[in-house]
Amino acid sequence: xxxxxxxxxxxxxxxxxxxxxxxxxxxxxxxxxxxxxxxxxxxxxxxxxxxxxxxxxxxxxxxxxxxxxxxxxxxxxxxxxxxxxxxxxxxxxxxxxxxxxxxxxxxxxxxxxxxxxxxxxxxxxxxxxxxxxxxxxxxxxxxxxxxxxxxxxxxxxxxxxxxxxxxxxxxxxxxxxxxxxxxxxxxxxxxxxxxxxxxxxxxxxxxxxxxxxxxxxxxxxxxxxxxxxxxxxxxxxxxxxxxxxxxxxxxxxxxxxx
Amino acid sequence: xxxxxxxxxxxxxxxxxxxxxxxxxxxxxxxxxxxxxxxxxxxxxxxxxxxxxxxxxxxxxxxxxxxxxxxxxxxxxxxxxxxxxxxxxxxxxxxxxxxxxxxxxxxxxxxxxxxxxxxxxxxxxxxxxxxxxxxxxxxxxxxxxxxxxxxxxxxxxxxxxxxxxxxxxxxxxxxxxxxxxxxxxxxxxxxxxxxxxxxxxxxxxxxxxxxxxxxxxxxxxxxxxxxxxxxxx
Numbered sequence: 006x007x008x009x010x011x012x013x014x015x016x017x018x019x020x021x022x023x024x025x026x027x028x029x030x031x032x033x034x035x036x037x038x039x040x041x042x043x044x045x046x047x048x049x050x051x052x053x054x055x056x057x058x059x060x061x062x063x064x065x066x067x068x069x070x071x072x073x074x075x076x077x078x079x080x081x082x083x084x085x086x087x088x089x090x091x092x093x094x095x096x097x098x099x100x101x102x103x104x105x106x107x108x109x110x111x112x113x114x115x116x117x118x119x120x121x122x123x124x125x126x127x128x129x130x131x132x133x134x135x136x137x138x139x140x141x142x143x144x145x146x147x148x149x150x151x152x153x154x155x156x157x158x159x160x161x162x163x164x165x166x167x168x169x170x171x172x173x174x175x176x177x178x179x180x181x182x183x184x185x186x187x188x189x190x191x192x193x194x195x196x197x198x199x200x201x202x203x204x205x206x207x208x209x210x211x212x213x214x215x216x217x218x219x220x221x222x223x224x225x226x227x228x229x230x231x232x233x234x235x236x237x238x239x240x241x242x243x244x245x246x247x248x249x250x251x252x253x254x255x256x257x258x259x260x261x262x263x
Numbered sequence: 264x265x266x267x268x269x270x271x272x273x274x275x276x277x278x279x280x281x282x283x284x285x286x287x288x289x290x291x292x293x294x295x296x297x298x299x300x301x302x303x304x305x306x307x308x309x310x311x312x313x314x315x316x317x318x319x320x321x322x323x324x325x326x327x328x329x330x331x332x333x334x335x336x337x338x339x340x341x342x343x344x345x346x347x348x349x350x351x352x353x354x355x356x357x358x359x360x361x362x363x364x365x366x367x368x369x370x371x372x373x374x375x376x377x378x379x380x381x382x383x384x385x386x387x388x389x390x391x392x393x394x395x396x397x398x399x400x401x402x403x404x405x406x407x408x409x410x411x412x413x414x415x416x417x418x419x420x421x422x423x424x425x426x427x428x429x430x431x432x433x434x435x436x437x438x439x440x441x442x443x444x445x446x447x448x449x450x451x452x453x454x455x456x457x458x459x460x461x462x463x464x465x466x467x468x469x470x471x472x473x474x475x476x477x478x479x480x481x482x483x484x485x486x487x488x489x490x491x492x493x494x495x496x
Contacts, residue, residue: 053372082374093369096361097283107373110273166372 006030007052007164007196012061014051021047023220024061031163031196033212034187038202040242044220049168049200053085054078065164083111086157086195088167088186092149094141094156100127101137104155111160126155130185147178151185158189165190167199171206183209204249207231216242266378267386267455280384281391288350288385288451289392293399299345300338300400304407307332312417325418326426329408331435338400339439340487343446346396347479351454354385355475358458359468367459382455386448393447394440401439438494445490446483453479 007029014022021044029035039045050056052063054070063070065081073081087093094103104123108114114122127137130151136144141152150170157165167186171179187210190197199206207214211228216239224236231243244250271277311328358381361367370377405427412423454475461471 055368055371079374079376082372085372087369087372089365089369091364093365095366095369096364109276110373110375160373 006066007198008062008064009052010062010064012048012051012063013059014047014056015059016047021220022051022058025217025220025222027215027222027225029196029198029213029215032191032194034190034197034199034210035213035215036199036201036207036211037215037217038207038242039217040202043217045200045202045217046168048217049166049198052198053087053166054082083160084163086160086162086165088150088153088157088165088170090169090172092141092146092153094149094152096141099138099140100132100144100152103141103152104159107156107159123155123159126159127152129158129189130155146173147175147182150174150178150182154182154185154189158193161193163195165195165197167197167201169201169203170199171201171203176205179203179205180209186210204243218242266376267382269376269379271379271383272376276380277384280380281388284384284388285392288353288389289396292346292349292392292396295345295349296342296396296400297403299342300333300403301407301410303337303341304329304333304404304409305411306407307337307404308408308411308423309415309417322418322422323426323429326408326412326423327429328426329423330405330427330431333401333404334435334439338397338404339442339446340483342397342400343393343443343450343483344480347446347450347483348476350389351450351475351479352472354451354454355458355472356468358382358455359461359471362459362461363464363468378459382452382459385455386451389447389451390444393443397440397443398436401436438490441494442487442490445486449482449486450479453482 009025009027012022012025013020025044025048037045037048047056051058054073058071061071065084068077068081070078070081094100095106098106101120101123104126105119108119108122112119112122124137132148132151132155136148141149144152165186170182170186174182183206186197186199189195199210201207208228208231211231214224214226214228214231215222216224216236218238223238224234226234231239232249234240307329308325311325315324315328358367361381367377367381370380409420409423412418412420418426454472457471457475457478458468461467
């Protein structure tokens with residue numbers, strides 16, 4: 006479990022995160038949602054330690070990240086997997102080498118075991134074998150995301166972070182990636198945190214949703230509670246889409262709850 | 264600095280990267296080194312002969328001057344200035360692109376010391392490969408000069424050979440190789456610094472690449488004066 010307590014972060018005197026507190030439980034997919042510029046990416050980067058927070062606590066199963074030394078932080082990071090917005094695969098390595106890389110760096114497995122594990126991870130994300138020898142530039146965006154997921158889960162991380170996993174993907178591929186993340190989270194009992202503003206993802210896999218606006222945490226709940234949150238700010242964000250507004254209106258007209 | 268030159272996370276991975284970089288930075292530069300050295304050696308013979316066309320100077324002076332220019336300045340300093348453009352921009356743009364596409368962040372998240380993993384193999388590979396490039400450049404320059412002597416006949420091959428061997432000081436080869444080691448460190452570390460600290464987008468990678476080449480060239484020229492003063496003056 007990851008817990009945020011009163012997290013503040015400023016850049017050049019401008020406060021971006023203004024006292025965020027939230028809980029992210031293991032085995033559940035937690036989504037951080039909010040408009041562009043609301044502080045989602047800064048929050049994500051603070052969570053993984055790429056930004057040092059100015060104030061507050063980020064507690065990873067009892068360990069407070071801001072108190073950690075560089076060495077301790079590096080050790081904690083080995084328990085993390087991260088799926089970046091642009092996949093961030095290493096250009097100079099093939100698909101298989103990308104997934105083998107963290108295993109080669111941090112495991113004591115033999116070369117055969119490493120390749121076997123990498124092939125298992127790539128198989129788990131449904132990548133076809135003939136793509137294993139290709140370089141990232143030779144495969145599609147959706148496939149790159151799958152490779153990035155395979156790389157992220159290679160070392161059996163306890164915590165999985167995804168920064169806009171659906172960005173640049175078509176709706177079908179987005180759905181596949183969303184479901185894959187949820188399946189993996191439940192299968193490996195990981196604490197998964199996803200940064201997104203894709204409402205389809207929210208409805209599909211949002212076990213726990215944290216809504217932030219202008220650096221403040223405005224609401225936390227599940228996707229089932231989303232439409233009846235009672236939060237004006239959240240309603241403004243969720244029902245910006247005509248589709249969601251129409252669904253809500255239709256349900257209200259017929260007296261049914263969503 | 265400590266992060267870059269600290270102990271690698273895994274030696275096996277370090278040596279694998281080192282071999283890869285020796286090929287990328289060293290062997291891939293061999294072609295340009297050979298071509299430029301041959302032509303420069305050839306041109307040097309023609310121009311020196313033109314400038315030394317005096318009955319008071321022995322003909323073998325052409326070979327002697329060509330050898331000394333190659334050994335003392337061309338194969339180390341001028342070749343390193345050329346390689347600062349090729350290798351320096353390669354390193355800065357490669358690391359810079361990794362920075363803006365979040366590949367370096369990905370390494371950090373995995374718990375890898377990204378500075379050490381990316382920069383140390385490049386610096387050490389280039390330092391290892393540079394003496395080889397310098398020695399090949401010296402040899403190729405002399406072959407270029409020899410070819411001119413052989414085919415154009417502006418100096419005889421025998422006179423040219425006498426000039427190459429006359430008053431040879433082996434220390435000059437050591438001096439040249441020592442300089443090239445310093446220059447190799449400057450090129451690879453300055454380019455890595457600019458690449459690693461890129462912020463922004465593709466435009467900033469281009470700027471970093473330019474800055475890396477310009478600044479490493481200036482540092483090469485400055486250190487050339489200092490080293491020459493200490494070793495030859």
